[in-house]
Amino acid sequence: MKIRVLQISLLFFSVLGLFSSCACNPEDIIKVAFTGIEAIVGDGFLPSDEIRALGEFENVQVNLTNTPTEKIIILRLENGDPKKLSNQPEILARKCAEIYLRDFDNAQEYEQIIIQFVQTDPYQPENYAIQEHEFQVSDFF
Template sequence: MKKLLFISLISILSSCACEPEQIAHFAFQGMEAMMGEGFMPSDEIRALGNFQEMNVGLNKSSETGSTIFLKLGNGDPKILSSQREILARKCAELYLRDFENAKEYDQITVQFIQTDPQNPENVAMEEYEFQVSDFDL
């Protein structure tokens, strides 16, 4: 079913004379249809730290449990300079509130990633891990 949905989405997009923003919108809709409503991080999360990049990774393992990885990149250094753990918890809370399949996961890991604009190979990452059960869902 998911494969058919993906193929249908690709065929629609390839026959469409759409703007890049429209193509991205359709792609996000297709991704959310497969992964669950709210899979893509909201603009509300982006605004909390003025993040330039946002990604989500989902990991389900019988050995390590299930984890959501919320990767937030290149946020405003002034905002990130203090109380990072509180900011990470707020981002986790907003993401879990919006993601309809959040209850299927045990943990959420929020990663703040900063890339040096002069040397993209210089990367700093800080991560905070929370139990999904600690949030009111």
């Protein structure tokens, strides 16, 4: 699975490089590329704007691990609003997991979802704090 995602990423950046010199709108090209990725991995793979808005997150990443021994989704949510994260982060994490699993077509192929809230120091990005909340995917279906 990781090799497949790597191949898709390389293809994406190759196509992006090819079209970056033309008069095309780069945002349109990126949308087409991400649509292609979702077609391979499954609709809803990319987190929705609804998740980003819940904690006012600056960056959202997804890592899928689907091996014979591990079937895990890791949703990394970076630099959210500290006020929203400080008041019952477990509830926010569960809501993010619920929305992601609802939207991702292939979610039932996984056993666990881990929600990571990451806060980085704006002056020293190598300094960061991570909160992890782990849920069983079967609890949402």
